[in-house]
Amino acid sequence: MDRKAGLSSDSEALDDDARRAHQTELLRKTVEVCWESSDFYRGKLEQAGLKPDDIRDIDDLTRIPVTMKKEAMTARAGLGTFPLHEAKRIFVSPGPHFYAAQRRDDPPPVRGQTPLAYAFHAMGFRENDIVLNTFSYHLTPGGFGLEDQLIAMGCAVVPAGPQNTEVQVEILAKLPVTGYVGTPTFLKLPELQERTGAMVRQIYGSADGLYPAYECWAAMGMHLHPDQVIEVLDPETRAPVPAGEPGEVVATVPNPNRPLLRFANADLVVLRDDPCPCGRTGSRIARVAGRADESTKVRGMFVYPDQIAEVMARHPEVQRWQAVVEKNAQGTDDFRVAVELGSEAAGLLDKITQELRDHVRLRADVDAVAPGTIAEGAKRLDDRRSYE
Ligand SMILES: [Zn+2]
Structure with a gap:
């Protein structure tokens, strides 16, 4: 089985001009969703004197005010565009704040075309893999979120959660498990890679609703998901930082259930934009450099x-x-x-x-x-x- 070949979408390999056109489309779609179904973001646009028609081009992005993570939590913008009783699952973040990413009545995902499916494919997961999921299924979206998307790309999932290491070892010994997802502190993955020859790759994600950034087989940084607009900005001046210097992640995501419009999530990352041998284009996260605010x-x-x-x-x-x-x-x-x-x-x-x-x-x-x-x-x- 070729675990390196192929892309999930043409949007992963756009040249600079085509990416600008794609991002213009993503931005306009996000603004439209926010204007129609998010009181919080509509208020922000109105305060800035903007209407959807004013945003014509990706260059208009900087006219839109940045929303800080704390501000969005206060205003409950993280709740998404539908009432919680329509949710499939309601997750809890400290506060407590409640949020949901999916409606029960959402149409089923197209195989291989969910945001995380791009990541799983790039990392080497393929249809009919049996995957041990050790993310927590308790209150936070890790366990169920990854499970949904693994199933949507045609994998079978063992819902292990982070506990019971001995049971998990037994599962690994007796079931032909071909994939594993978990946090790096649970298993020492670089060691695992060395010992077993497994392909070990990282993903950058957050519960805020950003689409993931993901390593490919080349493991030369995490490719930014192409179907969102990510800026990396100086936390104080809000000017873009050059590749190689840390800046804060500011995301614009056209998810109709949970849009983000210039949402600053307080993560500091360093980008690189040299070519990757896998053929995916665009910037990659070279490393996560810490937190822009006090939280960690x-x-x-x-x-x-x-x-x-x-x-x-x-x-x-x-x-x-x-x-x-x-x-x-x-x-x-x-x-x-x-x-x-x-x-x-x-x-x-x-x-x-x-x-x-x-x-x-x-x-x-x-x-x-x-x-x-x-x-x-x-x-x-x-x-x-x-x-x-
Ligand atoms: Zn690559």
Whole structure:
């Protein structure tokens, strides 16, 4: 079986002129969807004095105001264009905020033509693969989202989720599994590639509704999905950054259920635009360079300092605190929270650990430190991982 050949769509291999025309079409479609069915984005366009007819060309994109992730969460723009009771599944992000990506009555997807199907194809998945899915099926869209799209490209899915490693090893031993999807911290994928000869490729995605960026067999960066418009901008000036320098992802996605119009998701990425031997054109994400705002991703979950602050505010004994994220020797994320206590309270650290687990949905190591250890004005959430 050739796991390298072929493209999912001609749109993956457009030349520069054809890409401009394609992106103009995508932009106009997105503006139309937003104007008709999103109060939030329609309001933004109106505030900027814009009507759909004013957006004629991809160059008009910069006339549209950028929407920040936080702003969209506040305004519930992430909910999409239909009432939640019409949803297929309702997912939960910290807040809690509720959102849905699909309606129950959406027409079935065309085989191989969903946004993630492009990614799976480029990474080497093919029809009739049996795929072990170790993404969580619990509240977040990873498990079901990937499963739906694997099925839509003709694969059989084992809905394993992230737990029960021993059972999963048994499954791998007894079932002719040909594919695996999961987060890099669950299995050490580069090692796996070396040991088993499996083709291991990465995908960049987010629950915000961006279409994925994906590596092909050449593994020279993640191709931006061609059916959306991605800008990489300086977070302060909003000017495009040149390839090789980090900038914030700003996405325009013509999804009628959940459109994004110049949506800044706070991820910093570095682009490269040298040619790729697979024949796909356009820019690729060379690497993810961190977060534009204070929040950061720990073991695949977004953590906002305000969430931790909410827990700490319940305990007047806590005078100062700081959360630190570091990579440990095993390559996974250590999440430590240091607290300075005004008075000792029995069981307080365990209580905070439990509350962080409930509220932030992450296991943290909570330690008491001597008063004065945490500097005045220190970052509340200090991400000390290296992104090189
Ligand atoms: Zn490629």
